[in-house]
Amino acid sequence: MDQGVGILHPGAMGAEVGRQIVAAGTxxxxxxxxxxxxxxxxxxxxxxxxxxxxxELAESCxxxxxxxxxxxxxxxxxRVAASGFTGVYAEANAISPRHARRIADLxxxxxxxxxxxxxxxxxxxxxxxxxxxxxxxxxxxxxxxxVFDGTFLExxxxxxxxxxxxxxxxxxxxxxxxxxxxAAQACALADGHGVLDELLxxxxxxxxxxxxxxxxxxxxxxxxxxxxxxxxxxIAEACAAADVSDELAGAASALFAxxxxxxxxxxxxxxxxxxxxxxxxxxx
Numbered sequence: 001m002d003q004g005v006g007i008l009h010p011g012a013m014g015a016e017v018g019r020q021i022v023a024a025g026t027x028x029x030x031x032x033x034x035x036x037x038x039x040x041x042x043x044x045x046x047x048x049x050x051x052x053x054x055x056e057l058a059e060s061c062x063x064x065x066x067x068x069x070x071x072x073x074x075x076x077x078x079r080v081a082a083s084g085f086t087g088v089y090a091e092a093n094a095i096s097p098r099h100a101r102r103i104a105d106l107x108x109x110x111x112x113x114x115x116x117x118x119x120x121x122x123x124x125x126x127x128x129x130x131x132x133x134x135x136x137x138x139x140x141x142x143x144x145x146x147v148f149d150g151t152f153l154e155x156x157x158x159x160x161x162x163x164x165x166x167x168x169x170x171x172x173x174x175x176x177x178x179x180x181x182x183a184a185q186a187c188a189l190a191d192g193h194g195v196l197d198e199l200l201x202x203x204x205x206x207x208x209x210x211x212x213x214x215x216x217x218x219x220x221x222x223x224x225x226x227x228x229x230x231x232x233x234x235i236a237e238a239c240a241a242a243d244v245s246d247e248l249a250g251a252a253s254a255l256f257a258x259x260x261x262x263x264x265x266x267x268x269x270x271x272x273x274x275x276x277x278x279x280x281x282x283x284x
Contacts, residue, residue: 004029005147006051006061008076010043014067016123017092019046020151021065029057058085063144065090067119071230077103081110088140092117092132094173094231096238097163104136104162113140116162118169124152131156135164167238174235174249177228180221181252183212187270188277196274215270222268225259232256 004027007018018028029051030043043050051057057064064085066076073093080089089107091100091114104114114136121130132148134141135158145155158164183203190199200215207213211221221228232253236246258276262268 002060002062003027004061006030006057006064007048007067008054008057008064008080009035009068010039010046010048011067012042013119013123014065015042015046015048016125017065017067017119017153018043018048020124020153021147022047024147024149024151026147029060031057054079054083058083058087061085062087063090063147064088065092065117067092069227069230070094070234074099074103077106081107081112084110086111088113088115088143090115090117090134090144091162091166092119094118094169094234095166096170096234096241097167098237098241099234100163100166113137114162115140115144116165117144118165119153120169120172127152128154130154133158133165133168135160136162170231170235170238173231174239177231177256178248178252180211180218181255183210183218184221184255184273184277186212187218188274191274219268219270219273221256222259222262222273223265225256226263228256229253229260 005021006029007014008031010018010030018030021028028048030048031054032040032043032050033053051060058080064080064087066073066080066089068076070093073091073095077089077091089112091103100116104116107114116135118133119130120133124130130152131154133156134144141157145157148155158168186199187196190196203210203212211218232249236249236253239246239249255277259273262272
């Protein structure tokens, strides 16, 4: 096994995670099969090297970092386990603690070791913005921590086993993502009563660092909502496992589902986001 790191499908977050690893002096491989031109451009810009197939990537890397939409996480883990990979698998997706432990069992049965990871913050392009929380087997956690030490993706080691980093990630996301849903709901309500401009001015004054106070921040949710729908499902499952009501997560999921057609869209307006929240048949 070589000393490379694998990131199978570098999306907006994964490409920047890979860039940080490359900048720290470690080669990063990715898997181009079935990926589009946008992914290829991101990978090349980040300095990632294309592997011929998953077998080559598994043989060339001691660490694979999984950064993908939550719904794809189990399938990615199954493919890696089936490839014969016996290194460290950093499961860094927004999944429930139960799913993280299930993936740890799957990869572990194939000879690998899973480190639970939770990325909190935007794609790491500057210092102090993004953290990678890590939990799991001490030796493996330390190796992953060392990869990111000194990079823009700040590693934070948590005590305890697989599931703790995922739980923290989802707990934070349950607050953070819901603020976007609440802001959108408030805007739709205000718009329906003809006081949207007044609401935005009030929020800009009283809540300047929130999605309601920063329209651009709220608009950024539209292109990302397709990923947030399954994330709300993971949050709902984590809530249920903790005997906590999952109603808020379910409501937010329903709201974000109305924006799924805006996946990766550019130039969205607040009017478009609000219109999608209407109650008339076919509005969403």
